[in-house]
Amino acid sequence: MFGLERVLRALRTERRTAHAKAVVTGAGSGIGRAFALELARRGGDVLCADIDADRAAETVALIEQLPTGSGHSVQCDVSDRGAVALLAEQAQEFFGGAPTLVINNAGVGIGGKPVGDIGFEDWDWALGINLWGVVYGCEVFTPLLRDAGRGGIINVASAAGFAAAPSMAAYNVSKAGVMSLSETLAAELNGSGVAVTVLCPTFVKTNVFTDGRITPGSMNLSQQLARWSGLSAENVAARTLDAHDSGRLYVVPQIDASVIWHLKRHFPALYVRGAGLVGRLLPKD
Ligand SMILES: NC(=O)c1ccc[n+]([C@@H]2O[C@H](COP(=O)([O-])OP(=O)(O)OC[C@H]3O[C@@H](n4cnc5c(N)ncnc54)[C@H](O)[C@@H]3O)[C@@H](O)[C@H]2O)c1
Numbered sequence: 237m238f239g240l241e242r243v244l245r246a247l248r249t250e251r252r253t254a255h256a257k258a259v260v261t262g263a264g265s266g267i268g269r270a271f272a273l274e275l276a277r278r279g280g281d282v283l284c285a286d287i288d289a290d291r292a293a294e295t296v297a298l299i300e301q302l303p304t305g306s307g308h309s310v311q312c313d314v315s316d317r318g319a320v321a322l323l324a325e326q327a328q329e330f331f332g333g334a335p336t337l338v339i340n341n342a343g344v345g346i347g348g349k350p351v352g353d354i355g356f357e358d359w360d361w362a363l364g365i366n367l368w369g370v371v372y373g374c375e376v377f378t379p380l381l382r383d384a385g386r387g388g389i390i391n392v393a394s395a396a397g398f399a400a401a402p403s404m405a406a407y408n409v410s411k412a413g414v415m416s417l418s419e420t421l422a423a424e425l426n427g428s429g430v431a432v433t434v435l436c437p438t439f440v441k442t443n444v445f446t447d448g449r450i451t452p453g454s455m456n457l458s459q460q461l462a463r464w465s466g467l468s469a470e471n472v473a474a475r476t477l478d479a480h481d482s483g484r485l486y487v488v489p490q491i492d493a494s495v496i497w498h499l500k501r502h503f504p505a506l507y508v509r510g511a512g513l514v515g516r517l518l519p520k521d
Contacts, residue, residue, distance in 0.1 A: 390477075
């Protein structure tokens, strides 16, 4: 009996990212676009949501060039609670029922200023998209998946959620919140048939550094680090979907992210002192 249950569970999880009925936020660029295309390659139907309708439509046009999968674009600002509620309605209409996978990916970059100089307008902007956007996505879509008793949620956090890098407080706080939310959700959904995964990359080459509110010096450094990091958005998306299929909660895809993760867990106070030292050595804008 135990063996049969394991086989049934394996079959169920294997299918999670294959032929998915997926909602991807921030699907018009970078990691979100890579998720949408990879899901389509796996035979999925993807509702590509983005604040920028043209970018979302471009992603759908790319999906249409693939031999498998289908896509549909929709404009949605995830920092708008009503817009995310509407997205859930549109998803149910598009799929003829609940989606099987929701990827709360939309996010923006912010950095280069220390606490005290960030300003509340920038705090509100960053937390509104990066944290509240994911809160809305989880709050609105979780009941649909829980009632269906299957599927999954992937939240895109960042290694910033645990790295506490100086001059990135608003981003760090938003991503730490996404990690905590994902961990809580995973505990709450344990045994429900719905899997939760949280993605925590360091630097990936996308538009996040140029489109956000990052000071010029920090933007240059981030772009340089993204060039060195070695993992493309496509690679990160595929690895995350595979990890989700095997039921993994945390995806820490790069070596530097993994080193930071272990240092912080095992030597938290020493780590923070080290981060402070590195922060003082970095160029100021
Ligand atoms: N690129 C990296 O180095 C990196 C590292 C760690 C985490 N992340 C996270 O990955 C996610 C995707 O970022 P990316 O690197 O692909 O960036 P990106 O800028 O290439 O793509 C982000 C997409 O989100 C959309 N977007 C922005 N604000 C939105 C809103 N309010 N509502 C809906 N869509 C919105 C943008 O239009 C864009 O299409 C983000 O959550 C980001 O914080 C990125």
